[in-house]
């Protein structure tokens with residue numbers, strides 16, 4: 001059996017970019033946090049960097065899939081300019097009030113399970129850094145170790161929790 005990969009999943013708002021109320025709706029509200037060195041360290045340790053984010057604003061019609069794709073390309077570009085490759089961004093486009101229940105909105109583990117499947121991950125060697133209890137719950141449900149940080153807290157402060 002080929003060896004499995006390991007990953008650090010990251011929540012988006014409050015972890016990679018500043019929390020801005022419910023959702024970041026506009027491109028200009030997208031303020032990227034300086035976690036470049038910390039993520040470079042994880043990348044150098046062989047972790048794939050994946051994002052898992054609830055985007056219920058899609059279900060509410062606050063922004064479109066193409067606007068979201070532009071924001072995500074921008075996020076990837078900025079990190080890439082600093083030597084950090086965000087490999088993939090998994091998002092839940094649903095919201096229970098608009099589209100009903102789904103399997104991917106955190107605290108459900110669906111987004112993480114998608115990542116585990118797509119990148120042949122060893123869940124037990126993977127992590128999920130998020131700023132909400134629901135992130136840790138989703139991680140636990142997927143067999144990934146959850147790490148709770150405060151909103152906008154630097155990732156460097158939790159690096160020693162990751163092997």
Ligand SMILES: [Zn+2]
Nearest residue numbers: 092102104105
């Ligand atoms: Zn969903």
